[in-house]
Amino acid sequence: MSIDYTEICENTKLARENALFGSYDTSLVYYQGVIQQIQKLLVTVKDASKKNRWQQVRSEINIEYEQVKDIQKTLASFKSDSSRSAYSHNDYGSPFDDYSRHEEPTRDPDVWPPPTPVENRPSPNIRGGVQRPAPKRNEPSNRYRSKPSSSNTPDDRRGRYGGGSRPSDRGRDNRGKDKKKEEGDEKKFDPSGHDKDLVENLERDIVQKNPNVHWDDIADLVEAKKLLQEAVVLPLIIPDFFKGIRRPWKGVCMIGPPGTGKTMLAKGVATECGTTFFNCSAASLTSKYRGESEKLVRLLFEMARFYAPSTIFIDEIDSICSKRGSGSEHEASRRVKSELLIQMDGVAGVCGGEDSSKIVMVLAATNFPWDLDEALRRRLEKRIYIPLPTVEGRVELLKINLKEVPLAPDVNLMEVAKVLEGYSGADITNVCRDAAMMSFRRRIKGLTPDEIKRIPKEELNMPTSMEDFLEAKKKVNKSVSQDDLKKYEEWMKEFGSV
Structure with a gap:
């Protein structure tokens, strides 16, 4: 199958020209065709260097395609949102708004059809150095208009939400913030200068104002609670003492087998401190666009400083910050x-300052501490081991999990706890769930759905017996082996900081 290179170039030229003159639907069709042609070409190319160059061309064409698609969506939203247009005319105007209201220029519809008489946004310079057609004689001078950007980065593509706002928009934003302060509303992070989409994603997916997990909800782990209280809680209570060499720890890493309560401890810290809780994972800090993952990380810490005192919890941090320098490491991951x-x-630097209200604590959790990067391990100054629960801890876990479950007189929680030696907190929870279902299973055995519906509620909620716990223990095996425990203990002997 032969590919016509001239056709690819011609279609690319037509796609750019249609986008330049405002025919976005036609432009998108040409862009889709070019991308498909290049994709077919890549299948036939055998030379690695040539294939790499074509992949770069496809990436650039795809970025232009996304730009045009974003512009089309924006225009559609402007056309449908008439109330917003009225607001931008009447509220908090500026001299620039007055100019656009009273001296609206006449435009050639073949050059740039405006979506609404409110906005005077130029089309993006998709073709790089190629200039737009010259404006008509009544068009305002360039000093009243924002210059089109030729950058192809996702941040510049969505720059209309960030620092590229019109003067009238900035005036409205400032007045709105002053009004909120007067009304005593909760402070809100200002997305000006940042990508609004990224800020909204972080606000929606990460920020938790009140995790509502208290120390009493976490069984056992007395030493871990004590260390976390010293590292996080006390600096907020008595900030005058934690200065200089006694400054708070900038990072705490919780290490241990899965299911031992590391995430619960992090939420407990945020609740006891009354701090804003940023619950992060690898998925929330990665993006398909080049360079956007780094911006997400930087924006996360800027928001944490704004909402300080705050707690940034990065779960499974080994998936984000594993050892650098390996042959399989991608460039984006390293950045x-x-x-x-x-x-x-x-x-x-924030934690070492004088203002205790600006404290930002980084909490991390991992099941694979041996995979952490050495530089990150140094910054996580406190490394705490979260072990499997003791006998007393297992009794507390049983009480917490069974507080709404009726128990038979023959149930001895201490005996159950001894039987569950080597089980993690999550394993014990699964045993309790299975045991609580035993009496229900016996009652409905052999019945049809209609017969089950007619069973009185009192007969369904029968007490759980000791035999039920022993039977559930046979069905739920422990998830942590002795070899895994030895690896954690050896790592803590070498790198632990408790």
Whole structure:
């Protein structure tokens, strides 16, 4: 199958020209055709260097395609939102707004059809150095208009939400913030200068104002609670003492087998401190666009400083910041790790300051501490081991899980706890769930759905017996082996900081 290179160039030219003159639907069709042609071409190319160059061309064409698609969506939203247009005319106007209201220029519809008489946004310079057609004689001078950007980065593509706002928009934003302060509303992070989409994603997916997990909800782990209280809670209570060499720890890493309560401890810290809780994972700090993952990391720490005192909890941190320098490491992954390390050093400067209200604590949790990067391990100054629950801890866990379950007189929780030696907190929870279902299973055995519906509620909620716990223990095996426990203990002997 032969590919016509001239046709690819011609279609690309037509796609750009249609986008330049405002025919976005036609432009998108041409862009889709070009991308499909290049995709077919890549299948036939055998030379690695040539294939790499074509992949770069496809990436650039795809970025232009996304730009045109974003512009089309924006125009559609402007056309449908008439109330917003009226607001921008009447509220908090500026001299620039007055100019656009009273001296609206006449435009050639073949050059740039405006979506609404409110906005005078030029089309993006998709073709790089190629200039737009010259404006008509009544069009305002360039000093009243924002210059089109030729950058192809996702941040510039969505720059209309960030620092590129019109003067009238900035005036409205400032007045709105002053009004909120007067009314005593809760402070809100200002997305000006940032990508509004990224800020909204972080606000929606990460920020938790009140995790509502208290120390009493976490069984056992007395030493871990004591260390976390010293590292996080006390600096907020008595900030005058934690200065200089006694400054708070900038990072705490919780290490241990899965299901031992590391995430619960992090939420308990945020609840006891009354701080804003940023619950992060690898998915929330990664993006398909080049360079956007680093921006997410930087924006996360900026928001944490704004909402300070705050707690940034990064779960499974080994998936984000594993050891650098391996042959399989991707360039984008390395950049994210570097940005995370830089931002954590910035947090250290905040924590060492005089204002206790600006404290930002980084909490991390991992099941694979041996995979952590050495530089990150240094920044996580406190490394706490979260072990499997003791006998007393297992009794507390049983009480917490069974507080709404009726128990038979023959149930001895201490005996049950001894039987469950080597089980993690999550394993014990699964045993309790299975045991609580035993009496229900016996009652409905052999019945049809209609017969089950007619069973009185009192007969369904029968007490759980000791035999039920022993039977459930046979069905739920422990998830942590002795070999895994030895690896954690050896790592803590070498790198632990308790």
